[in-house]
Amino acid sequence: MIVCLAANPSVDRLFEVERLVKGDIHRPSGFVQVAGGKGLNVARAARSLGADVCAVALLRGHTGRWLQESLAAEGVDGEFVWTHGESRSSLSVADRETAGLTEFYEHGAVAPDSAWVELTHAAATRWQRDGWLTISGSLPRGAPDEGYRDLIEEARRGGVRVALDSEGERLRLALTAEPDIVKVNVAEAGELLGVPTARRDDSLAAASKIRDMAGGEGHAGIVTRGAEGVMLAAPDGTLYEGVLYVRGRYPVGSGDAFLAGLITALERGSDWEDALRVALGAGAANAELAGAARIDPSDAAALARQADVHLL
Ligand SMILES: Nc1ncnc2c1ncn2[C@@H]1O[C@H](COP(=O)(O)OP(=O)(O)OP(=O)(O)O)[C@@H](O)[C@H]1O
């Protein structure tokens, strides 16, 4: 069982326009809406890949009920904590002419102290010894910065394996609780380490450093590099690079699909090399379809077979 924590879920809307012009009225040629925020993306992608998942989410109001219904329609099991107000929404606008993406992320309302405590309890009712907990994205405003750190400590005490994808201060604090896997992108790695991380060798060094910060031996550090692929410092210290020579048009949520693929494969007992292939396939399949973390499993499997994963 993979429990996917979604502390700050959102309704994610994608508009496609021919050309985005500041100040103009646009008539989108395409529109997709999904239950998003990184945690729900991971849950949806892992479910598409056939994993047994449970989304643990903080929901609010009518928007929250829409999130609940769309997860149910996608076959994602859920454990929900309800609080006041409305769940937030996010808007991405894809410009066909430039292939550029303009994004708007609502912060969401402040959550009461009790909401974070209840959410932690909800996760603990569903996670399983030797199963996985994924923690992705931001905390709701009002939740303590140490929230992820404390949750990881509790999960690991219960024998639950933890994969973390976050950024900023909550990431820095959460690393001290020694999550099993830390996955960040190059920008997040750069912010964490305060050094350049975009070049290939810098990304590799960053993956190793992040593995050290997460506890070293037995822990994995991963830096994803968009369409350029990924660097992995595996639990035994082996270093891998993974690349897939395809570039899809819809990369929003590729990091979440990547994590979903990785954990789905590891949960099934795959070794790291194979898990990395599945993850690359899922990340690339996500970029083929509009809407975050919507993936076609057969497309993901075909792409995974094309992945080039090698030791460094
Ligand atoms: N345009 C793309 N085409 C194909 N594969 C991609 C593309 N962008 C990303 N990927 C794959 O997905 C993985 C994760 O992507 P990326 O580094 O962009 O994550 P991210 O920034 O965390 O994404 P997000 O936070 O939007 O989910 C990459 O390592 C790569 O394998």
Ligand SMILES: [Mg+2]
């Ligand atoms: Mg990401």
